[in-house]
Amino acid sequence: MSAISVRDLSMTYRAPVREGGLRAAVASLVRRRYREIRAVREISFEVGPGEVVGFIGPNGAGKTTTLKMLSGILHPTDGEARVLGFVPWRREREYLRRIAMIRGSQPIGGPPELTVMDSLRFQQLIYEVQDEEFKRNLSELDEMLDLGSLLERQIRALSLGERMRSGLALALVYRPRVLFLDEPTIGLDVSAVQMIRSFVATYSRETEATVLLTSHYMADVETLCRRIVLIDHGCIAYDGDLMGLSATLSPYKLVRVAVSDGACGDWSRYGEVVESEPGRVSLRVGRQDVPAVTARVLAELSVVDLAVEEPPLESVMDRVYREGVA
Amino acid sequence: MRLLRLFGATFSISLRRQLAFRADLAFQALTTVIGVASGLAALGIVYTQTRSLGGWGLGEAVVLLGTYQIVSGVLATFIEPNVVWFAGQVTSGKLDDVLLKPVPSIFLASLGSCAPLGLTQVAMGLAVVGAGLREMDAIPRAYNLFGWLVMLSAGIAITWASRVLLASLAFWAPAMELDVVYGAVWQFGRYPVSVYPQPVRFALTWVLPVAFVSTLPAQALVRGVGPALLLLGTAIGAASLLVVQLVWSAGLRRYTSATS
């Protein structure tokens, strides 16, 4: 059975249309006009238990809306979803106890004057965690997140990285089976990012929790997720493993060539030059032309080194985000 | 039962939190004392000029003011800290946190945290009620005390319901922030509703039920209350609880299907 199963899920907002000027304002009191915004359009996918899936796409693509629907905050306009067998937006207590949603932009809710420990105790109460289990979970989390020094400090005095660590502890102390992580590394410094990434990896491995993660940082996705779901303009544009992503999305490969003599001549007859320095060049070559081009390069030049690579994910995504999926 | 335990926990957490700010503590206590004292003084000046205000003697009016302070203290302690500027919570996504928790959302959103220092006002209100009874030279009969407690509970229920109702407006009209107006109308509770001229008096009893907060409970204590009024108060208190639940869930339905 899948942990998350989504069929034809759609979300359409109605936003009032406001025109400038006093007349329009008065008119809108009488009869409002609405514009329909289709944030999510009939998406379908399944996530198996224990899977870690990266949910990516440009701003406004519908990632957060989808996460909100799956966590029960939003009610879709159409379609079905089951998470752990529950319909999320019924917001049943048993369901809410099994999930967690963590937002990198706002990892901790609640009064900032509380200490982290106070907040943890409050979570214990709300999520009905037995004392023993609470202690066990907390000590495990402490080990992975190095909470020790944070517990007695007030939330408002924590740095962003510390907040994220505490937020993770708060969300995970009740052992949710499904985690929705919305941009968990946003705004963090390098070492905090490393820590969060390795934590999510360890946590999902050890507890077999299902994780759905959105991020703008491809590195997050590359290190954590085997599988990627790319959403664009509310539709799923790709669903599959990371390797296949660039193959599907980018019609090009990168051919790196190093030659022994400085003489290089005109590289552009082989392909589009991405970068070059004396004796060394990177070419963007159409996927199906790669064999022919490498053969020509090897025949015509004295090649020291030649490598064919998939283009870096960041640049593929950049193209996709800017130009849409071809 | 579980909600009661939760309520206890939030209270103790908030108490510890407030105790950490000692200067706040002193200032708030001082402000409460000054507020209550100035209310009494204002009333005192009125009674140097007259023996009766809207049919209420000095002692009776003091009992009423004390009752008003008690309910105000409850409002400030348990309700206001949660729902103040609620529209901001809705638009900032703070409400999402509430929705994610496996606890009834109306409970967590309206009673999830508190400001225990407001209880000083409740205590002072009790003292003022005592002072009023002393001034009247009356020891209330058990039935009157009972009537007062019932009407007071109804008043507190109506207070909670009306405040949450006002906050729920944010689901439909987030730009309408009427928190200040609520506080302003609330002030009408300081005096018996009989001092206000007729259309206002009617409005304060049935439309914005300020009368239920102070006038009716105080009346029950100093003059007794008929069973009809007692029943009516209870019914209206219960009805308001029901109405607010309905409106809240309607608002939530709107929120979960229409916001971004």
Added chain:
Amino acid sequence: MRRLMRLLSAYVWRQFLEVMAWREFVVTLTINQAITPLLGLAVWSAALPGRSGISTYYVALLVVQLMTVSYEHHTLSNGIYAGEFSNDLLKPHATVLPTLGMNVAMRIWHLLVGIPLIAALVLVVGVSLDARHSLLAVPALVLAAALRFVFTYALALSALWTQQAHWVVGFGETLIFLLGGSAAPITLFPEGVRPLGAALPFRAMLGFPAEIASGSLSGAEVLAGYGWQVLWLGALTATAAVVWRSGVRRYTAVGG
């Protein structure tokens, strides 16, 4: 002086427009400010039915209240807490100007929003104003407005020392409510404390212009009231200046 006035009116205009963006909120603030005079009107009309001058007094008091509102604990104190005060210190003119500009803009807004309410009250409760008294009250109103600003400004500066400026200003407002003529007209104070009430600065900030307008003062009393107003304005301005100087010294020493 000319430059100062030009700067001030520029600030008032800017802030007036700024407030326009949240005018709905100003409506709620105005209602809130109107409550205490309305309560006073209701209570005293019920306590002394038929006594002439009460309704005129409280309607006049409402006008005074709206034209003297001061929110420096929000504008100035919050600016200090948020660090925006440093920007004001950088401006090549008197630091008080932006705050004063906001103050005047808010008062204009309160009056504009309050006009329908005032008009309705005049129609419903009946007000007897005569021209001579009203004219006599105008300078008192201006002095009261200045006095209330200086008073609130000085209290709001406490934000430079403590996080509790809101309480401090709130305390000042309670005094104005109780002793300024809002809870009860000073003329109805008990015999023994009436002279004290008349001499304190709180009446000079609020009740005095309304007393003149409602015709409840004799010529000598009006004169004495003006004397107190001028005296208090001088004293409070000097106090505010001292508070300001030591506050800024502290602020710049601590670094905000």
